[in-house]
Amino acid sequence: MSSSVTLLLLVGGIVAILARLLSIGKRPKNYPPGPPTLPLIGNIHQMPTRDAHLQFEKWAREYGPVYSLILGTKTLVVLSSDEAVKDLLDKKSGIYSDRQDMYIGQTLCSGGLRFLMMEYGPKWRGFRKMVHGLLNISTAKSYVPYQVLENKQMLYEMLNQPDRFLENIRRYSNALTTTMVYGWRTPTYEDEKLKQLFEGFNEFAALNQTGTAALIDFFPWLRALPDFMLPAQKKAKELHKHEKGLYLGHWLKAKDEWKKGIIQPCFCVGMAEAQKTDSFSDDQAAYMAGTLLEAGSDTTSSTLYAFVQAMLLFPDIQKRAQREIDKVVGTDRMPTMDDEPNLQYIRACMKETLRWMPTTILGAVPHAVTQDDTYKGYLIPKGAGVLNNVWAIHMDPKRSPNPRVFDPERYMDDFLSFADSAANPNASKRDNFTFGAGRRICQGMHVAERSLFLGMSRMLWAFDIDPKFDAQGNKILPDPDKLTQGFVCMPEEFVANIRPRSKERAALVVKEWEEAQKECLDPVTKQWLQVPANLKTALKGL
Template sequence: METPYYTLLGALVLYSVYRLLRIGHRPKDFPPGPPTLPILGNIHLKWAQEYGPVYSLMLGTKTMVVLSSDTAVKDLLDKKSANYSARPDLYTGQTLLSGGKRMVMMILFYNMDEYVRLNRTGGAALADFYPILRYLPSWLSPMKHEALQHYNREIKLYTDLYRNAKASVLGKNSKSRPCVCKEVVDLQAEQGYSDEYCSHILGQLWEAGSETTSTQLYGFVQAQLLYPEVQTKGQAELDAVIGSERMPTLDDMPRLPYVRACVKETLRWLPVAILGAFPHATSEEDVYMGYRIPKGALVILNTWTIHRDPARYVKPTEFYPERYLGDDTTSTQSAACIDVSRRDHFGFGAGRRICPGINVADRSMLLGIARIFWAFDVKPKMGADGKTKLPVQDDFLPGFVAVPKPFDVVMTPRSEGKAEIVRKEWEREKAGLSKDGQL
């Protein structure tokens, strides 16, 4: 009686070992990729360009497909957007850090720093790639414990801010200006959403709007130091079209082709999301270029590689705005081009997941760059040895966005007259803010 029992037990053990060793193994019909190791898959490796426009990484129990060509992005994320617009199951980044709600990367700096730190720990990635680790109690998983603590702090902050705003909107004789917060309050009354849920809706706008644009402008300032001829040409255009009596506005943009070219080039040269921000995921299995892409695969838009492709861009590593002179399309119009080779850049993503704030970002960048040219001289700082200190190109801080490492810069008003105009403009705008500095 014992022989069949031990035979069955032995077979189960052997099968379990076999299945364990198959974790991280790449099936033959998947897109190509670097060699894998049992269990670890490709966690131990970085992505490599040598595997072509579509390649795969085996990350524990998960498959990641990397799209490194404009054609692949167009074919999959745009043309097959219905199948390539899901989000992967991110245990730490979504389940723990947002209580099951969609997690956004707060621009409230303490929250952002904590979010980045927790997601960069090995435990965060391992829980995504090996789901069995999610069942560890928090006392055995310091990452899980910290993530839950972070969520408790964050949801209180978000909810308190939302409730204060809602009280202002609903207050007697409220003089609140039309804004998205008022629309969310109305939506809550109609749909019965909780305050916590509504606070996360608005939190997404905080994250998406300010840190990304400020980082792009930070990159543009760096470009002026590394490529000083850009400042010379930009200032000449502003002086000729605007003069010195007023600041440029959005109405001036049709007459500022070099400024528009600088906006496009900044978004190409230093994309904030060099790997397309959050990954997409497939809803169903698909076949592309003869390769099988499984259901639930993570899909990454390799923005950096596409933006540095010499087949798409002359002088791809240089900040060269002239490549866009004559291109009057907005980022939205360019992203919709049928011929993907004519698309200016991929900084806002693709498909149904393309950044919804794309038009706001365009306008913010146009104003920011035009006014920097108009008002300031941007120069490198001199070191104690009398030599200029220039930043290192393509040297970034670790994190979710490509932020250049800190560098020294000297920004001075181009004239006292322009400095006074900037001061008056700020005082005028400040008059429209509340006592706590809010709109």
């Protein structure tokens, strides 16, 4: 071969490499529209470091309900309308239920074990089937005795420690979840493992929204760099070490109690049985149960916290809700699940809270599409991430006029459950998108609906939620648009004056909790003496 031919081949190779490099970061013409890109990085430089939901909503107004972001070597398609979510994530769930490779979140933070981020396949479907056994509609109804007891303790703590209402709410949701998953309850917020859970998950959520995490995901060659050059990598590994210790400790304790025959009916009983035949590791079992613990503890407590803020900022709504409760329930007892059909305004408040302050503000973790697809004339390429832009959908003024106003009237004619609403073929009639969509939809919505109803109705039955005042006599009111950061969020911490509506109601709160302890709990351990009979039957097959 002559030197001139060799030179031509070399030049041709260099040109081809350069062309390939220059194509990275460029949006193909047949993709959904989106903001202008730069070579190599695409739109990475425009990704916000705080309040990402606001920028994603702004882009939806500029580029339409389906737009794309080019993030280095990867594509993210953003769905910002109820119709698009229904058409793709629901109707085409067979190809829209995968996950993209998330190196920081799944590989480093989770050891490849986190159910939330697991790729779509036989393993994921097997675990999802187990979760369905714990959280299906029939079993969920059986958890009401657990929910009622934890609710009574929450009210008692709010009566005696009103300034710690966030901690009281968190203990309520966490204790219910540990009971369902592991067979034991969390009797106090001072439990170090409870604190570790909330602190660790907050760190996890925040870390996965950092620019460094995105860069490592979108440019895989960066993963070869040492940790001192990429502090996010080091932090992710440390977080996994502590988190795995927590989850593995919980699981091994439950497994040991199962072997000894002393465990209460719970999800881990079924998982221990399944491990004998399916042979998955203790690490995988630990993260399977840990994922449920995260979801049940964090999202329910964040929604109840947002509800308290809404009652603080919209006192007329609070008074109307209390009037409905007083009319239906009266003053000599607390609301029960039997009252739910007659407390439509409370149900409307519940749905409006999820719309007004969605905890999974950008749909938690994006879906991914497993094959090329077209939608409204655009190509959605195989492997693209597909994001459920919950905030933009909930704040669409066509769907919800004056969207930042807390207005339960929007749902006064909505008598559907969360699950039935999510399955509504008319996407515009779905109540909220907080629980996700398609095969990745949150299976805990049946339990969450009852926890939220009991929490909201009983709080308003027992307490008034009013502002505190500063030294100058001015009301101290929170800014509802100041939210914590991460893919699961809640209002920034705020203060409120929570006080009993009457001495009689306060006395009943005390009486109910004292009687519940005597009837249900061991006086020393504060664990259940005996699982309610109907619940034992419902969980027998897990």
